[in-house]
Amino acid sequence: MLKNPVWAALAGPQACFAEAAGDAARYSPEIAPFAALRDPADPAAWRDLATITDVAVLTGPSITPPTGWETTEVLAGVQMIGQSMTGVDDPDAVVLTEADVPEMLELVARAQPGPFRKRTVDLGRHLGIRDDDGRLVAMAGERFRLPGWTEVSAVCTDPEFRGKGLGARLTLAVAAGILARGELPFLHTVHDNEDAIRLYGRLGFEHSGDVVFASFRRTATS
Structure with missing residues (x-):
């Protein structure tokens, strides 16, 4: 599967x-x-x-x-699975909805996480973090949902806010929601994104295949 x-x-x-x-x-x-x-x-x-x-x-x-x-x-x-990981809710994360799509698309344009379109938000729960001025600066969400599994996707952070751990926090928060439903999280990243692969490994994801x-x-x- x-x-x-x-x-x-x-x-x-x-x-x-x-x-x-x-x-x-x-x-x-x-x-x-x-x-x-x-x-x-x-x-x-x-x-x-x-x-x-x-x-x-x-x-x-x-x-x-x-x-x-x-x-x-x-x-x-590469594909990575969170079969033995623990998610962590984030008190600063807000649920993003259809009303937030214009801001989400603007963030995607700045951060370039991969394919994200105006109705991608329909596929599952998306969370974001806003700065002190209310601007959306990081997000992550759910994309492919299969029996027993849900993919964590669209993990991205505004270039001005990278290095603060926002992507890791949101990845864990999205994973927490998946685990709470009794499902397991998985994700994909490009093969040469070694920083992301190391980060996801530290969060508890394991390599499952190329x-x-x-x-x-x-x-x-x-």
């Missing part, structure tokens, strides 16, 4: 966010750029994917497209 988390999410707890066809599914583009196949090695699943989109971002241990699709970008990443985030484009109508 964790080897194909987007499929497990879109075919399970987050089916309400899915545009699906046979053995393929994707999130609404306003929510996230990700799509998934029940079995990425099955050409029939790619044919199903072609009925709902001409471009797709998939994640998994390794993905090779069939004839009719080309790889346009591959980003190496993954790729790969973008594909359809090149044929068949």
Whole structure:
């Protein structure tokens, strides 16, 4: 399941966010750029994917497209799981809602945590920390939700406020909410972000496998 988390999410707890066809599914583009196949090695699943989109971002241990699709970008990443960690609530964290989306998008533009769109907040609980002037300066939230697991995502801090531990605090606070539901947290980060990998390790996350985030484009109508 964790080897194909987007499929497990879109075919399970987050089916309400899915545009699906046979053995393929994707999130609404306003929510996230990700799509998934029940079995990425099955050409029939790619044919199903072609009925709902001409471009797709998939994640998994390794993905090779069939004839009719080309790889346009591959980003190496790691998956980490919090199977034995303890979350910590943060008294300064505030729950972010749809009303906060403009500020969240501005923070994402400054901090560049990865894909975050105007309806990503719909996927789960997001928490933020504001400075003394009320400006949103750090946030973290939930993204992929599968049976028994929820991903911690969108962990980011305004460049002016880095080095204060805000990202770590919010990661632990989001994890605390996941654990309180009886689920386990997991997350992804890029392979060469050694600082983030070390930080998540100190917070109790353990490496569970290497993954790729790969973008594909359809090149044929068949």
